[in-house]
Amino acid sequence: MSFILNIETATKNCSVAIAKNGETILCKEIAEEGYSHAEKLHVFIEEVIAEAGISVQDLTAVAVSQGPGSYTGLRIGVSAAKGLCYALNVPLIAVDTLLTLASQAQVTEGKIIPMLDARRMEVYSEIFNAKLEVERTIQAEVIDENSFGDISETIYFVGDCAEKGKTVLTKENFIFLENIKYPSAAAMSKISFDKYQKSDTVDVAYFEPYYLKDFMMTTPSKK
Structure with missing residues (x-):
C-alpha cells in the first residue's frame, strides 16, 4: 500500500492531495490572485494528512509539480517537498505541470x-x-x-x-475547456503512482524545477 503526497504550486492554484495506490482520497486547494502559497501550503499538507487518517510517517513518496510555471510558486512547492523527503527518507517524484493540466x-x-x-x-x-x-x-x-x-x-x-x-x-x-484553468494535485495522483511503481524518481539534493525561461528581477528606474 502506498500513500503519496502530491504538491502542485506552479500556478495561482495552491493544491495538495493525498493518494492511496494512485487514487486521490483527499485534496485541498485554493486559487488566489495574490499567490497565497507561502501561507497555505504547509497548512494544507498538515490538514490532508490528518483528515486522511494517516501520519506523515505513512507517506511512501512525495510528488511535486516540476513546472513550467511561476518561479516563486515552484520554489515554494519544491522546497516543501524536498524537506519532507529528507526528513522521512522517501523518494521525490517530479510531475510535468502541463501533463497534470492536460489529464484533467x-x-x-x-x-x-x-x-x-x-x-x-x-x-x-x-x-x-x-x-x-x-x-x-x-x-x-x-x-x-x-x-x-x-x-x-x-x-x-x-x-x-x-x-x-x-x-x-x-x-x-x-x-x-474554460472550466479547466489550473493544474490540480488531485490530477497528479495516477501520474505520480505510475512513476513510483517504475521507480521514476529524482535526486532530492540536485532536483530543480523546470522554469523554462530564465527568471529575471527588475528594479524601478531611477528618476
Whole structure:
C-alpha cells in the first residue's frame, strides 16, 4: 500500500492531495490572485494528512509539480517537498505541470494543448494526444492566428490562457475547456503512482524545477 503526497504550486492554484495506490482520497486547494502559497501550503499538507487518517510517517513518496510555471510558486512547492523527503527518507517524484493540466481534460479523441500564461501573448504549451502521449514537447511561444493551424483534428485547450487565446485562436476545430484553468494535485495522483511503481524518481539534493525561461528581477528606474 502506498500513500503519496502530491504538491502542485506552479500556478495561482495552491493544491495538495493525498493518494492511496494512485487514487486521490483527499485534496485541498485554493486559487488566489495574490499567490497565497507561502501561507497555505504547509497548512494544507498538515490538514490532508490528518483528515486522511494517516501520519506523515505513512507517506511512501512525495510528488511535486516540476513546472513550467511561476518561479516563486515552484520554489515554494519544491522546497516543501524536498524537506519532507529528507526528513522521512522517501523518494521525490517530479510531475510535468502541463501533463497534470492536460489529464484533467479527459477526452477520447483529438489533441489536448495545455497552455499556461507567460505574460502578454506568450504561453507555455505542450501537445498531447487523447492518450496523454506527448506529441510536441514544452515550449514558450507567442500565440497568434496561425498557431496550431497545421493540426486538423479537434484541439482541446486547457489552462489559464482562454481569455487571451480565444482572441486569436478562432478556427472551428479549436475548443476551449474554460472550466479547466489550473493544474490540480488531485490530477497528479495516477501520474505520480505510475512513476513510483517504475521507480521514476529524482535526486532530492540536485532536483530543480523546470522554469523554462530564465527568471529575471527588475528594479524601478531611477528618476
